[in-house]
Amino acid sequence: MTYYSFDNTFDGLLTAVFEAFALHEQPEMLLSEGDPVPLFCDRLYAVSTDTEKAGRVWKGLEKRLPKNVVRMLAVSFLSEMRELNNPLFQYICKVFRQPEGTEGIERNFADPDILAVTNIARKVSHEQLRMAVISPDHNVLPLVIDHFADRFNDQPWLIYDAKRHYGFYYDGTGEPVRITFADESSVTFNLANGHLNDDVLSDDDQLLQDLWRTYFKAICIRERLNPRKQLQDMPRRYWKYLTEKQKAQ
Numbered sequence: 001m002t003y004y005s006f007d008n009t010f011d012g013l014l015t016a017v018f019e020a021f022a023l024h025e026q027p028e029m030l031l032s033e034g035d036p037v038p039l040f041c042d043r044l045y046a047v048s049t050d051t052e053k054a055g056r057v058w059k060g061l062e063k064r065l066p067k068n069v070v071r072m073l074a075v076s077f078l079s080e081m082r083e084l085n086n087p088l089f090q091y092i093c094k095v096f097r098q099p100e101g102t103e104g105i106e107r108n109f110a111d112p113d114i115l116a117v118t119n120i121a122r123k124v125s126h127e128q129l130r131m132a133v134i135s136p137d138h139n140v141l142p143l144v145i146d147h148f149a150d151r152f153n154d155q156p157w158l159i160y161d162a163k164r165h166y167g168f169y170y171d172g173t174g175e176p177v178r179i180t181f182a183d184e185s186s187v188t189f190n191l192a193n194g195h196l197n198d199d200v201l202s203d204d205d206q207l208l209q210d211l212w213r214t215y216f217k218a219i220c221i222r223e224r225l226n227p228r229k230q231l232q233d234m235p236r237r238y239w240k241y242l243t244e245k246q247k248a249q
Contacts, residue, residue, distance in 0.1 A: 001028045001040050006047040006085075008032040010077045013085065014054035016047045017092050030089040032082055057092070064095055069106045076121035078139045087116040135163040145176050209243050216244040 004020070004027040006012035016030055027045070029038070037044055061070050073092070076084060090113040095105060109115045124138045141161050145168050148159065152170070158179075160167030168176040239245040 001038070002043045002045065003027055003029050003031055003038065003041050004045050004047055004089075005031045005033055005035070007049055008082075008085070009049060010074065011051055011054040012047060012049040013077070013089055014057040014092070015050050016089060017057050017096070018050070018053040019045070019047055020093060021096065026093070030086045032085060035082070061092065061095060064100065065106065072106075072121045073117065075124050075143065076117050078143070079120045079124050080139050081120060084117065084120050087113040091117050135161065139164060141166075141168065149176050209246075212243050 002025060004016050006016050013030070016027075020027060023045075031037070031044075033046075058070075061073065065073075073088065076088060094111070094113070098105060106114065106118070109118065124140060124143075139161075141159065141164075145159070148157065148168075149170060154172065156170060156172045158167060158169045160179075166178060166180045169179050170176040234242075
């Protein structure tokens with residue numbers, strides 16, 4: 001049995017697809033670098049990521065699949081779930097094996113690879129829609145930056161993913177800029193709970209937080225509380241980042 005391994009990047013996965021067709025073989029499984037090699041592996045081929053080859057595969061997908069399905073494949077990879085790698089690899093290979101012009105492969109949910117990739121993409125998209133924290137389960141920050149830039153384009157803001165140690169800063173003009181901190185002890189907020197440090201909060205900031213807490217309490221109708229629905233829309237693990245759930249300083 002032949003197995004492929006790649007560097008766990010999206011370009012690496014697309015390169016693996018290119019190599020499989022160039023070598024006229026169908027590997028049993030795509031492994032991430034460092035994964036244990038299965039007992040019955042006869043040959044392990046280490047894929048070297050090549051952006052040109054990856055680009056050719058991506059353009060091929062754009063020709064063969066609807067635009068929303070191509071985006072779905074990319075979104076699924078943002079889940080960072082290793083169990084996605086092989087289904088996604090097999091899914092893309094199946095796209096190129098069917099006769100050009102054939103439609104509807106993305107709706108064949110009887111295929112376990114197509115079903116797995118679609119379900120994972122839905123999970124990532126669902127978290128994108130309800131994201132209100134800086135340590136999401138999946139790497140959804142790239143998916144929501146355009147939304148924030150559109151909604152809050154008249155003011156500076158910073159969103160930082162504490163789990164993946166990067167974020168985006170917007171100065172009120174131009175485009176959001178990706179940022180990282182060489183020393184996270186220098187950031188002006190607590191990475192564990194999202195609280196801004198007291199020394200960077202102005203009097204107006206503190207006043208606005210207190211006003212928001214007061215407003216939140218005032219509009220609450222206790223007779224209509226639905227804890228189950230609340231947890232469904234905003235899971236408890238996000239609450240520590242919400243001003244209305246934080247105690248006043």
